[in-house]
Amino acid sequence: MKYIIRHSTRYQYALPVSNCYNLAYVLPRDTNTQLVEKSEINISPNATMHNTRHDYFGNAFLQFSIEKDHQELDLTVTSHLQVQEPVTNINLDFGNPCTYVKYLLKNSHDLQTLSAREFMLNSPMVQQHADLADYAQSSFGDDRPFLSAVMDLTQRIFRDFTYDPQFSDVATPLADVLKHKRGVCQDFAHLAIGCLRSLGYPARYVSGYLETLPPPGQEKLVGADATHAWFAVYSPGEGWYEFDPTNNKMISEQHITTAWGRDYSDVSPLKGVIFGGGQAPQLTVSVDVQRIGQG
Numbered sequence: 001m002k003y004i005i006r007h008s009t010r011y012q013y014a015l016p017v018s019n020c021y022n023l024a025y026v027l028p029r030d031t032n033t034q035l036v037e038k039s040e041i042n043i044s045p046n047a048t049m050h051n052t053r054h055d056y057f058g059n060a061f062l063q064f065s066i067e068k069d070h071q072e073l074d075l076t077v078t079s080h081l082q083v084q085e086p087v088t089n090i091n092l093d094f095g096n097p098c099t100y101v102k103y104l105l106k107n108s109h110d111l112q113t114l115s116a117r118e119f120m121l122n123s124p125m126v127q128q129h130a131d132l133a134d135y136a137q138s139s140f141g142d143d144r145p146f147l148s149a150v151m152d153l154t155q156r157i158f159r160d161f162t163y164d165p166q167f168s169d170v171a172t173p174l175a176d177v178l179k180h181k182r183g184v185c186q187d188f189a190h191l192a193i194g195c196l197r198s199l200g201y202p203a204r205y206v207s208g209y210l211e212t213l214p215p216p217g218q219e220k221l222v223g224a225d226a227t228h229a230w231f232a233v234y235s236p237g238e239g240w241y242e243f244d245p246t247n248n249k250m251i252s253e254q255h256i257t258t259a260w261g262r263d264y265s266d267v268s269p270l271k272g273v274i275f276g277g278g279q280a281p282q283l284t285v286s287v288d289v290q291r292i293g294q295g
Helices: 098-107 111-120 130-137 146-160 174-180 185-198
Strands: 002-024 034-044 049-054 060-066 070-083 203-210 227-235 239-244 255-261 270-276 282-293
Touching: 034 060, 060 070, 098 111, 098 146, 111 227, 130 174, 130 185, 146 185, 146 227, 146 239, 174 185, 185 203, 185 227, 203 282, 227 255
Parallel strands: none
Antiparallel strands: 002 060, 002 070, 002 270, 002 282, 034 070, 049 060, 203 227, 203 255, 227 239
């Protein structure tokens, strides 16, 4: 399928900002199932400097500065891309059992497995904890196929936790999400990642979008018309597989990837430093994912 994605961000400041320096993860990346044809970038007021670079994880990001007085900042990125349906008809009841996954993670010298091991470590927003391991443990029997166990954890998060945009923000501790069983897609992705790492498995954070309009006859998915987040796990010899606990499913062609990293802090849509501006600015974000037909 072919898509056009428009991601607009506007900051309105109480007082003039004299300078700002920004990093934006709003450019979709190429993946095995996703090809970015082009991205158009519009910045107002005109940026003094801007360029596109790639980070340690291979994500494209926009770096720009505005070095003149302004009280509004508008960033709009329009991307054209093709997305293939990911392989989702796999039988999760086959494949590496949990104990064998741990054995291979410890003993394999395969380059992909060695690289995946860094996603077993703590990161700024996801710390391993016994409470997370306790919550997840019932899904991960020693002889149970690993991907089946991950799907069970995904289903339990969907069932046990309430989607509540008023409960959390980007600074809400993961312990509070677990205690109150509430949050948003970023929280649920972090929760799953924390559970998996606490049990000794590699997991990474994926940011992106959901298609705005669902296919005929299907309900609109939570997270449409906004940035979305899910997680990926690695099984040695089988590769990376992505799960969406907010919507209780593996990813589909409606999931469009922007970037991945250890957690949200690696791939937040827009962050930076400003000089001036007064009190906290008013932020408006608009996302539109439009399917335009077959590729």
